[in-house]
Amino acid sequence: MSDESGLSRRSFLSRLGAVGVATAAPVIARPVHAEVAPVVTGAAMDLEPVENAIPVSLKVNGKTLDLKIDPRTSLLDCLRETISLTGTKKGCDHGQCGACTVHVNGRRINSCLTLAAMHEGDEITTIEGLGSPENMHPMQASFVEHDGYQCGYCTSGQIMSAVALLKEPCGPTDADVKELMSGNICRCGAYPNIVLAIQAVRHTA
Incomplete structure (x- = not known):
């Protein structure tokens, strides 16, 4: 079909597409200047000054880190944003999903619910x-x-809880494992295989 000006539907769409690409091109080409969190390389961290920051010395994965952080910083945010250990995931940020599970002195905790x-x-x-x-x-x-x-987002928290479970009083059945893992949610529903993986380790320990 074409209108009185002789512009066909195909020509119109072609021109429209060209305009879209031309409009988007500058955005695509523009360099992105993002703040990159520092990587832990030693005992001290060189960070941008934080207003009202307090000095804190944390021992994480066997390394002592001297930090200056906002006193309101959760352990989860400190691990992810300050120390760049992003394996610990932020899920609900309310202690309900278990994605942020870490060990403190050998015991599992939700790192979103405690201050660094x-x-x-x-x-x-x-x-x-x-x-x-x-x-x-x-x-x-x-x-x-x-x-x-499946998607893997909850997996680090699931594994950290599962490792802690090995040292906790837990009955031998799948139901016992499910009870002790109930604080860790998998939105993909991979629970049968999670229990299978845990039981496999328990039976070989």
Whole structure:
């Protein structure tokens, strides 16, 4: 079809597409200048000054880090934003999903519910300190072997809880495991394989 001006539908759409590309091109080409969080390389961190910051010394995955943080900073935000350990995930930020689970002095906690400043001198372990791709913790290896994940967002929290469960009083049945893992939510519904992965480690321990 064409109108009285002789402009066909195909010509019109072609011109419209060209205009769209021309409009978007400057946006695509524009360089992005993002603030990149520092990577932990030693005992001290060189950070931008924070208003009303307080000095805190945290021991994370065996390394002592001297930090200056806002006293209101949660342990979760400190791990992710200040120390750049992003394996610990922010899910609900209300202690309801378990994605942010870490170990403090060997016990699992929701890191979104506690302040970083409260843990000076404590032994903090995140998923990065549990194992590496080259040397996985048995629980990490079991989750891989038994497909204990789908999208993977909750997986680090699931594994940290599962490792803590190994040292906690827990009955032998799948129902017992489900009860002790009930604080960790998997929106993908990978629960049967999560339980299978945990039980596999328990039976070989």
